[in-house]
Amino acid sequence: MTDKPSSGLTGPRFEEPVERRDFFGLAAVWSFFGMILTATLGALKLPMPAVFPEADSRFPIGKPEDFPAGPPKEIKRRRLWVLSDDKGIAVVSTVCPHLRCVVTRHADGTFVCPCHGSRFDATGKKTSGPSPRGLIWKEVSITPDGRLIVDSEREVSSNARFAV
Ligand code: FES
Incomplete structure (x- = not known):
């Protein structure tokens, strides 16, 4: 196990930078959940008509x-x-x-x-x-x-x- 040495400083400016591999992994996970959410909302909207006919022509x-x-x-x-x-x-x-x-x-x-x-x-x-x-x-x-x-x-x- 090779942990990076910590700088010992605290605060957002001194946080360790996110590794590129971690960043792409997180982006993939959030994209997946975004896609699932969008697909679910689209599926829920399907039964509703886009245009409602007038009650009486x-x-x-x-x-x-x-x-x-x-x-x-x-x-x-x-x-x-x-x-x-x-x-x-x-x-x-x-x-x-x-x-x-x-x-x-x-x-x-x-x-x-x-x-x-x-x-x-x-x-x-x-x-x-x-x-x-x-x-x-x-x-x-x-x-x-x-x-x-x-x-x-x-x-x-x-x-x-x-x-x-
Ligand atoms: S709306 Fe296109 S010509 Fe009238």
């Missing part, structure tokens, strides 16, 4: 008289534009199908995504950019008490109108 947006034929109205909170003309009411999502940025609507009725530049015409059809498809039009219905309901999970064609 249907929500009211107002009464038909709130949307007279004319300029479209934006419902920012719901990320929708409501278009109303003499044929009825239509609702288009402002969420870009590419990576879910919110598109902006220009005065000429076209839509542009600020994130990667996808462009959509006034019917929501993609005209350029990386978006894999056009904007999504949502189904509109009405409750017995006369409130317009949008179903965010039901898609309709861009020329569908809910007649009021």
Whole structure:
């Protein structure tokens, strides 16, 4: 057994330096425990969904008289534009199908995504950019008490109108 001679001094400045072999041994042990802890936390998180679905995909947006034929109205909170003309009411999502940025609507009725530049015409059809498809039009219905309901999970064609 070959112990190193002690300097006889005490305090953190005078502690014997850690041997390289000891340092790598301790690093390996702590890395192992860190890996086990990370794997355990990951395994515990697996059963939980990353995204919780909305409780109800249907929500009211107002009464038909709130949307007279004319300029479209934006419902920012719901990320929708409501278009109303003499044929009825239509609702288009402002969420870009590419990576879910919110598109902006220009005065000429076209839509542009600020994130990667996808462009959509006034019917929501993609005209350029990386978006894999056009904007999504949502189904509109009405409750017995006369409130317009949008179903965010039901898609309709861009020329569908809910007649009021
Ligand atoms: S998120 Fe709209 S183009 Fe990428």
